[in-house]
Amino acid sequence: MFAPYCPDHGSRVLLFVENIEAIERTPKGIRIRYRCNCGHRGLWSAGTESELAA
Numbered sequence: 343m344f345a346p347y348c349p350d351h352g353s354r355v356l357l358f359v360e361n362i363e364a365i366e367r368t369p370k371g372i373r374i375r376y377r378c379n380c381g382h383r384g385l386w387s388a389g390t391e392s393e394l395a396a
């Protein structure tokens with residue numbers, strides 16, 4: 343799970359695998375395209391792969 347900031351919520355929200363639309367691997371780490379429970383779509387950057395698994 344991960345907790346990106348959702349501007350529609352105005353706070354961080356706890357999201358799960360079901361909320362992930364795509365995972366992009368970049369030289370700087372992993373970026374996750376997510377859809378919040380409220381319908382907001384955003385991009386969340388995970389620093390490292392180990393952080394994603396935590």
Ligand SMILES: [Zn+2]
Binds near residue numbers: 349379
């Ligand atoms: Zn939201």
